[in-house]
Amino acid sequence: MLLPDKPIDERYLTQDDRIAIAEGLLAGRSAPVIAEEIGKYRSTVYREISRGRGPNGTYNPWWSHNQAILRRRRPKPQKLRANSELRGFVNDKLKQHWSPQQIALHLARTRPGQPAMNACPETIYRALYKGLLDKRTARLRTRRTRRKKQRRGIPVKNGIPRMRPVHTRPREADERRSAGHWEGDLIVGRAQASAIGTLVDRATRYVRLIHLPDGWKAPQIRDALVKQTADLPASLRRTLTWDQDRELYLHEQIEELTGFRIHFCDPHAPWQRGTNENTNGLLREYFPKGTSLTRYTVRDLAQVERQLNHRPRRVLGDHTPAEAMRRWSRELACR
Structure with a gap:
């Protein structure tokens, strides 16, 4: 048997995958079921079954x-x-x-019988992403410069477990009747290499910025939220609403360590945490898009917090978020 001279990418089928396909076919399972079992696209399994038949016409995993x-x-x-x-x-x-x-179809139509002047879309995408084309003029309409991961047809094994949907958030949070119900997100710097966490209270519009000097993966987000919200009274740590992003994969640990009850928005529904979206827009005045956020210190973030929290807001009757938060803090302390 021939052996590959180097490890193959996980996108491709291994010998064990092909043996599993053969066993699935013998057991009478369909290609979509087999694809789900081995974690591949169903189209990959269909193609494999079609071209992996041996000389006798049956699927042979070793020959394939x-x-x-x-x-x-x-x-x-x-x-x-x-x-x-x-x-x-x-x-x-x-x-x-x-x-x-469009380019691939045009070439196939206008250059028939000329393999050297034909290219499939994937060939063009790969050349573009690898820098073989003119970087100044050859661009996708989306301006994307690297491949976007596709998981269509593959079971999501790394989804956030046991998410609590935003629709189960307390009514007082939805109606902004009390402080302590926060919305959270990240603003991300150049090349997604740095980030700052942003929290805003739904009732008072009070802003807290989370310093993330060690990165913004799930463990770093957990540690930063636990440490940097510890000064908030328990009465002001009620709920936290976030997008379904993997930085909050450890949301259950965050809940246990902070007291927040975390709720997740529906996919592609940023308006469900619109206060935070609006606040992030204001913050981009201080942290422009396309710049590195690593140079900002805790002191820098605190200064931005002070400016936003002491700026009058029409939605608060021209009071500042700091004044609104002090009022709510007094009321909660008296309960």
């Missing part, structure tokens, strides 16, 4: 795996790197805001 290795080893130079005419054509069409799909 050897064939895949042979296909991977064959000399195959990058088409757009080797063909300057094709590269120039693709560059020109991308400059005219054509999509890779």
Whole structure:
């Protein structure tokens, strides 16, 4: 049996995957069920079953795996790197805001029988992401410069467990009848390499900024929220509403350590935490998009907090968030 000379990407099927496919077919399971069991796209499994049949017409995992290795080893130079005419054509069409799909279809229609002047959309995407095309003019209409992960058809194994939906948030939080119900999010710096946590109280519009010098993955977010909200009275740590982003994967630990009851917005529903969205817009005056946020210290964040919290707000009757928070704090202390 041929062995690969280097580990393959997890997107590709391994020999164990192919054996699992064969066992699934023998057991009478469908391709979508098999795909879910091995964590691959169903289209990948369909293609594998179709081209993995051995000389006798039945699916043979060992024969198919050897064939895949042979296909991977064959000399195959990058088409757009080797063909300057094709590269120039693709560059020109991308400059005219054509999509890779439109370019590929146009080439197939206008250059039939010329394999050297044909390219599938994936070839164009890979060349673009690897920098083989003119970076100044060859761009996608979305301005995306790297591949966006796709998980369609694959079971989400890393979803946030046991999320509490925003619809179960207390009515007093929805109606802004009391302080202590917060909305949270991150503002992210250049290349997603730095971030600042933002908390805003729904009733008083009071802002707290969370310093994240060690990064913004789930453990760092947990530690920062626990440490930097510890000075808030328990009566002002009631609920926290957040997007379904993985930085709050450890939300149950945060709840246990802070007392917040955390609720998650629906997917693609930023208006469910609109106060925070508005506040983040104000904060971009201090932390512009496309800049690194690592240079801001705790003192810098505290100064921005003071400015926002001592700025009169029409929604508060021209009072400041700081005044509104002091009033609510006194009322809560008297209860």
